[in-house]
Amino acid sequence: MAKPTLMDVAAAAGVSYATADRVLNRRGGVAEKSVLRVLAAIEQLGYTRDVTAANLARGRSYNYAFLIPAQAGAFFGEMRAAVKAEAKARASQRINITIEEVPAFNSDGLAEVLESCIDRDLSGICLVAIDSPRVRKAIQALRAKDVFVLTLVADTQSNSRDAYIGLDNLAAGRTAGRVLSLASRDGGVVLPIAGSLDAADHALRFKGFKQAIAFDVTVLPVIESFDRPENVAEAVRNTLEAHPNLTGIYSIGSGQNGLFIALSEVQKSATYQRPVVVLHDLVGSVRTALTIGLVDAVIDQKPDQQIARALDAMKALSDGETLPADFGTIVPSLYFQDNMPPAPADGPEQGPSL
Amino acid sequence: MAKPTLMDVAAAAGVSYATADRVLNRRGGVAEKSVLRVLAAIEQLGYTRDVTAANLARGRSYNYAFLIPAQAGAFFGEMRAAVKAEAKARASQRINITIEEVPAFNSDGLAEVLESCIDRDLSGICLVAIDSPRVRKAIQALRAKDVFVLTLVADTQSNSRDAYIGLDNLAAGRTAGRVLSLASRDGGVVLPIAGSLDAADHALRFKGFKQAIAFDVTVLPVIESFDRPENVAEAVRNTLEAHPNLTGIYSIGSGQNGLFIALSEVQKSATYQRPVVVLHDLVGSVRTALTIGLVDAVIDQKPDQQIARALDAMKALSDGETLPADFGTIVPSLYFQDNMPPAPADGPEQGPSL
DNA sequence: CATTTTTTGATATACGTCTATCATTTTGAG
DNA sequence: CTCAAAATGATAGACGTATATCAAAAAATG
Incomplete structure (x- = not known):
């Protein structure tokens, strides 16, 4: 039948x-x-x-926009690629996706783009939030027009958007703490490096890190790089000088160049045993560092999966479903050299299919 | 426009x-x-x-069958639940999924079900393979009738099916080796426990394990449990007796009860420092063990993701696409207490949607 | 040029649903 | 019982595509 x-x-x-x-x-x-x-x-x-027939009859298609920060490191580059890949994959299912470039670290720039989206007949919008009154207001205006608003990677106030898709930063920090504790079994000394503890995500990761670190491991005062590679290289050098027995480093944020520089010096000099290094986000340079053994473990937030999840969420909301409570929570993945996923390939253009 | x-x-x-x-x-x-x-x-x-309109016009729907071993441990239970969840989610997209119970570890039983599928107008079939001439023949008969055949978890000969979706067992073993090496920094002694090294997956994991283990770590002779919990409990007890400084245990296979028994004895006695324990598959009991700290790390093969991937693969094949080379490779996930994903919920029945 | 063959156009029906309209039947109130 | 209100039935056009048929036009053949 x-x-x-x-x-x-x-x-x-x-x-x-x-x-x-x-x-x-x-x-x-x-x-x-x-x-x-x-x-x-x-x-x-x-x-x-049969929703496909229903959508056909309704003449309905789903229009979603992703606002991705421009040129803010390799991470958002991967994110953009992931959006493009999903856009292509879902084009034949009446799902239209556009990518808007947004100036990085600029709440007014973000707000401006948001405001320009108001009369674009969107059913959903996905942004990397920067909290500011103007941004919040723009989001409210959109939601008042029945546009679903999801935040990605970075959140706003939880009542001002429909869902947040992003890494569980506390769990991520705990995982890092666990790895470094394992690697420092009979006591040890570990160095945390953050971009800035004022950033909510870095602070959460650091909090989780301290929760999970073993009681007999000494955590040195956290270094804040404020996105200046020289600071990090310098600080790591000094720390190694002062603590030749350093067993671990946890780089909480992004912008790993300074760290890589200092580490390769250590690797060459062979004066110290290299500490175990844990960092975030398996982007190109980190991938390389992991492959050549410059670092040991990477905690990844799977940008491609986040994009897919965000789209599933928007589609579900558009279809009048409600999301499960923990739908947006991305569990941190831990990668070694040994279980690295294959690099995302920007596949060649495909001709029209059969 | x-x-x-x-x-x-x-x-x-x-x-x-x-x-x-x-x-x-x-x-x-x-x-x-x-x-x-x-x-x-x-x-x-x-x-x-617009493929949805096209499928509507063609009157086409996708019929897929999953053959899942009956009552063979919690793992396949989770797998079955994942299939049901996906079936429900895709029902409105003209995708029909049926689950067939197959007797466990019984190639003739498997073959019988396969043979019964031949005139069921399926477009794809997904099975946990057990290699035997009769099974291979049944698969060939299906493929001759343009039914796509995918293997899941366990493979057959690679030329006799359309794709294999499953864990990269070598990477999984390497990951385990890496964790235990990290945890045994200045040398150590680790114990591998397998179900049987005759099983291809266990052998591969063990191979990867040895590849990744640090040079200064001693690997004891592997214990083969042949699925008898008493054997494992006994062997672990003896090993701890002989090696009070044991730093790690890698349980390669499933059937962890014996291990759990021995470990909880250790935990109570407090005579030894508990070795770091790595095992496979985050099913219910393992989840509990991880939560209470009886074990340290779990390598998971994400059954739910495998099911989703298998369906995507069959749909792609049905639509005449070709799969990327590494499409079926599932990268092992490593979970600690700290980054455990939420347990799969068997959500309550939903009423008819809007 | 006449004839056959190839190519093209026009059109109808179907898929399962949505939306709308109009006619008809049933129900309830007085 | 009468009349309005409520409920139901019947049906048509639309969505974008598939598939088929038949006639008309263009091209190739002799």
Whole structure:
């Protein structure tokens, strides 16, 4: 028996197609007993609406926009590539995706783009949030127009968006702490390096890190790089000087160049045993560092999976479903040289398919 | 401008809808120059076929079957739940999925079910392979009828199926080796426990393990449990007796009960420092063990992701696409207490949606 | 040029649903 | 019982594509 159609349901319920349709689409004006009979028939036949046919009839397509920060490191580059890949994959399913470049670290720039989206007939928008009154206001304006707003990677206030898709930073920090604790079994000394502890994500990671670190491991005062590679290289050099027995380094943020420089010096000099190094985000340069053994473990937030998840979330919201509570939580992945996933390939253009 | 339709393409190419259709669907009998004009129009307008409308018109739906071993431990239970979840999620997209129970470890039983599938009008089938002549023959018969056959978790000969979706066992073993090496920095002694090294997956994991283990770490002779918990408990006890300084245990296979028993004895006695324990598959009991700190790290093969991947693969094959080379390779995930993903919830039944 | 062959156009029906309209039946109130 | 209100039925057009048929036009053949 083929999949039942609404016609079958109507027949089974002993009503006309029109009535079955009125029930299914809650158009009202149907007697209670008829409603029940239709619902019973739906239940009994296991009817599910063919959403593809429904969308076709409604002339409905899903328009989503991603606002991705421009040129802010390799991470967002991968993110952009992932969006493009998903856009292509879903194009044949009436899902249209556009990417808007947004100036990095600039809340007014972000707000401006958001404001320009208001009359673009979008059903959802996905942004890397920077909190500011103007941004919040723009988001509210969009949501008032029934545009779903998701935050990605970085969140705003939780009541001002529909969902947040992003890394569980506390778990990420704990994982780092666990690895360095394992690697410093009988006590040890570890150095945390952050971009800035004022950034919410870095602070959370650091908090988790301290939670998970073993009691007999000494955590040195955290170094804040403020995105200046020289600072990091210098600080790592000094620390190694002062603590030749350093067992671990946790680089909490991005911008790893300074760290790489200092580490390769250590590797060459061979005066010290290299500490175990844990850092974040498996982008190109980090991938290389892991491959050649300059660092040991990488905590990744799987940008491609985040994009896919964000799209699934927006589609679900558009279809009137509600999201499970922890839908947006991305569990940190831990990669060694040994279980690195293959690098994302920007596949060649495909011709029109059959 | 809305998404272009084939009508738009025909108009742009200056031909009729019928001709554009003939080109798109390779029906033949079209002059070379017309073909070129249509293709140019497709290119220029960025036309992509609306597959949902196409499937609707074709009356096409995708019928897939999953053959999952019955009652063979919690792992396949999770797998079955994942299939059910995906089945529900894709029901509205003309994808029908059935689950067939297959007797565990029984190649004839598997073959029988396979043979019964031959005239069921399936477009794809997914099984946990057990190699035997009869199974191979059944698979060939299916493929001869244009049914795509994927293997899951366990493979057959690579030329006898369309794709294999499964864990990269070598990488999994290497990852375990890496963790135990990290945890045994200045030398150490580690104990590998396998179900049976005759099983291809266990052998591969063990091979990877040895590859990644540090040179100054001693690997004790591997214990083979042959799925008897008592053996494992006994062997672990003896090993701890003989090597009070044991730094790590790698449990290569499933059936962890014996290990858990021995470990909880150690935990209580407090005579030894508990070795670092790495094992496989984050099923219920393992999850508990990880939570209470009985074990340290779990390598997971993400059954839910495997199911999703398998479905994507079958759908892609059905649509005439070719799969990327490493499509089926599942990268092992490493979980600590700290980054455990939430347990899969068997969500409550949802009423008919809007 | 006449004839056959190839190519093209026009058009109809179908897929499962949405939306709308109009006619008809049933129900409830007075 | 009468009349309005509520409920139901019947049906048509649309969405974008697939598939088929038949006639008309263009090209190739002799």
